[in-house]
Amino acid sequence: MTPPTPPFSDEHEDLRQSIRGFIERELAPHAQRWEDERWFPDEVFGKLAAQGLLGLKYPVEYGGQGGDHLHEAVLCEELARVGSGGTAAGIGAHVNIATPPIWRFGSEEHKRRYLAPAIRGELIGALAITEPGAGSDVAALSTRAERVDGGFLVNGEKTYITNGVRAHFIVTAVKTKNTTPPARHHDISFLIVERGEGVSSSKLEKLGWHASDTATIAFEDVFVPQENVLGELHEGFKLIMANFQWERLAMALGAVGAMSLAWERTAQFARERHASGRPLSGHQAIRHQLADLATSVYTCRCVTYDALRRFVAGEEPLKEVTMAKLLTQRACFELMDACLQIHGGAGYMREYFIERAARDARLGPIGGGSDEIMREILGRALAL
Ligand SMILES: Cc1cc2nc3c(=O)[nH]c(=O)nc-3n(C[C@H](O)[C@H](O)[C@H](O)COP(=O)(O)OP(=O)(O)OC[C@H]3O[C@@H](n4cnc5c(N)ncnc54)[C@H](O)[C@@H]3O)c2cc1C
Numbered sequence: 260m261t262p263p264t265p266p267f268s269d270e271h272e273d274l275r276q277s278i279r280g281f282i283e284r285e286l287a288p289h290a291q292r293w294e295d296e297r298w299f300p301d302e303v304f305g306k307l308a309a310q311g312l313l314g315l316k317y318p319v320e321y322g323g324q325g326g327d328h329l330h331e332a333v334l335c336e337e338l339a340r341v342g343s344g345g346t347a348a349g350i351g352a353h354v355n356i357a358t359p360p361i362w363r364f365g366s367e368e369h370k371r372r373y374l375a376p377a378i379r380g381e382l383i384g385a386l387a388i389t390e391p392g393a394g395s396d397v398a399a400l401s402t403r404a405e406r407v408d409g410g411f412l413v414n415g416e417k418t419y420i421t422n423g424v425r426a427h428f429i430v431t432a433v434k435t436k437n438t439t440p441p442a443r444h445h446d447i448s449f450l451i452v453e454r455g456e457g458v459s460s461s462k463l464e465k466l467g468w469h470a471s472d473t474a475t476i477a478f479e480d481v482f483v484p485q486e487n488v489l490g491e492l493h494e495g496f497k498l499i500m501a502n503f504q505w506e507r508l509a510m511a512l513g514a515v516g517a518m519s520l521a522w523e524r525t526a527q528f529a530r531e532r533h534a535s536g537r538p539l540s541g542h543q544a545i546r547h548q549l550a551d552l553a554t555s556v557y558t559c560r561c562v563t564y565d566a567l568r569r570f571v572a573g574e575e576p577l578k579e580v581t582m583a584k585l586l587t588q589r590a591c592f593e594l595m596d597a598c599l600q601i602h603g604g605a606g607y608m609r610e611y612f613i614e615r616a617a618r619d620a621r622l623g624p625i626g627g628g629s630d631e632i633m634r635e636i637l638g639r640a641l642a643l
Contacts, residue, residue: 264560266568271333278337281310290343293470294615297462299346301383301425304353308380313354317362321370322378328505328571331355335509339516342612344619345470347513352421352471353377355509357384357430360449360498364490373428373451385426387417387452387476388499394419395632397432397499398443402478404433404450410484411435413452416477423474424460428453431478436493447495450483457481467618504577506627507584508570511563514591514623518556521616525549525598528605545601552594559587578640585633588623595620 263272285306293299307313315330317323324330331354338347361374361384376382393399402415413433420429429452436446452458458481460474490498526549529539539545566583569576595617599606606613624630 264564266329266564266571267333271329274330275333275337278312278334279340281312282337282340286341286346290341290346290470293346294343297469298472299343299349299470303346303350304380304383306380307350308378313380314378317374317378321375329567332508332512332567335512336516339513339520343470343615344622345468348421348468348471349425351509351513352386353384356386356502356506357422357426359505360386360430360489360502361451363501364449364498366486368486369451369489382427383422383425385420385422385429386502387420387423387429387431389417389419391416391418395629398447398496400432400434400447402431402433404435404448404483407482410482410487411450413450413478413481413483416475418475419463420474420476421471423476424462424472426454429458429476430489432495432499442493444496445493447499448492449489449495449498451487451489452478452481452483455481467615467621503628504570504580507580508563508567510623510627511559511566511580511583511587514587514620515556515560515563517616517620518559518591518594521595521598521613522549522552522556524612525552525601529601539601548597548601552597555590555594559590562586578637581633581636581640584628585630585637589630591623592620
């Protein structure tokens with residue numbers, strides 16, 4: 260066995276083998292059906308919880324495994340092996356964006372009430388920031404929470420929310436201040452909204468990630484008690500920013516996992532498929548292309564692991580995480596397209612994994628902060 264690549268150790272490689280085995284046995288065989296049904300069952304969360312996979316980085320006292328972000332990183336990479344971007348996205352949204360703010364900014368009561376059952380797979384979470392009129396410009400959001408006796412009344416609409424239909428609790432960004440001129444960045448708060456009266460969801464049809472329930476969520480006079488404010492009132496922008504670093508690293512890791520898998524399978528295809536009397540890999544043009552793609556996988560892995568190493572060391576590697584997100588998401592989509600081309604007509608057929616993988620990869624340069632926004636952040640970080 261090849262030695263683990265830093266920052267991973269033998270312990271992480273053991274975890275990787277165990278997660279990979281579980282995914283290949285329990286999840287991957289159902290991927291095609293879940294994609295066709297446009298839904299993966301909620302029980303998947305229970306199965307992951309039984310393996311300890313919903314709480315790898317969370318403390319034992321809440322039912323977690325007491326590990327850290329490196330353990331979670333292994334899961335992020337291996338989830339690509341489910342072979343359904345939608346399933347990986349639903350699990351990823353729960354583990355990487357919905358529960359982390361509760362762990363980091365929540366009260367003891369929030370952790371008992373939402374984090375612990377989420378780790379047990381009994382409650383499913385979503386993070387709702389994006390709105391029809393506020394995507395990249397998150398500060399422009401307009402869902403309002405008006406103060407009433409004992410809490411807030413929430414009105415507004417969120418869109419493109421992963422787990423938006425199935426989520427039991429929705430970590431929701433709302434406007435809690437109404438000032439002229441607007442106090443951008445100091446007028447947003449986070450509320451933990453439970454699904455109930457006044458909360459309605461409608462599922463959206465999309466290019467890829469078919470098994471996930473991306474949805475619009477409408478809030479109509481939803482009462483949220485005061486104690487469900489997450490973090491400091493009016494200072495929710497900090498929470499958004501804090502979450503982005505791990506979300507973007509998790510996406511970079513997911514891309515590295517998906518690229519490795521697609522490369523392995525495409526190289527295998529190229530060895531087996533014959534054209535003009537030779538395997539495809541016997542043609543220099545194809546061989547060179549596979550060599551270039553292997554280089555791309557390696558480059559993406561190095562850049563992502565470097566950002567991860569800095570992140571777990573407690574640095575604030577804004578530049579490196581942003582570069583990793585920017586590089587890997589576009590590279591992943593381009594690699595999928597090249598792998599599809601090597602499959603020829605078969606690549607266009609649903610029977611072959613690459614057809615789905617190519618569609619699923621298109622989201623990367625858009626979600627979690629688009630390529631253009633990554634370049635804006637880098638422009639500032641590089642003092643341009
Ligand atoms: C499948 C899916 C799942 C998602 N899951 C979630 C979720 O769970 N929770 C959640 O809150 N959100 C989620 N999102 C939303 C996602 O984060 C946004 O779609 C993304 O941030 C882009 O916002 P937008 O779609 O409003 O595009 P816009 O912000 O309208 O951008 C449109 C285009 O303009 C570009 N652009 C915007 N601003 C600038 C600028 N200043 N300079 C240059 N170019 C610019 C963008 O890069 C993009 O190309 C999801 C989206 C999808 C598609």
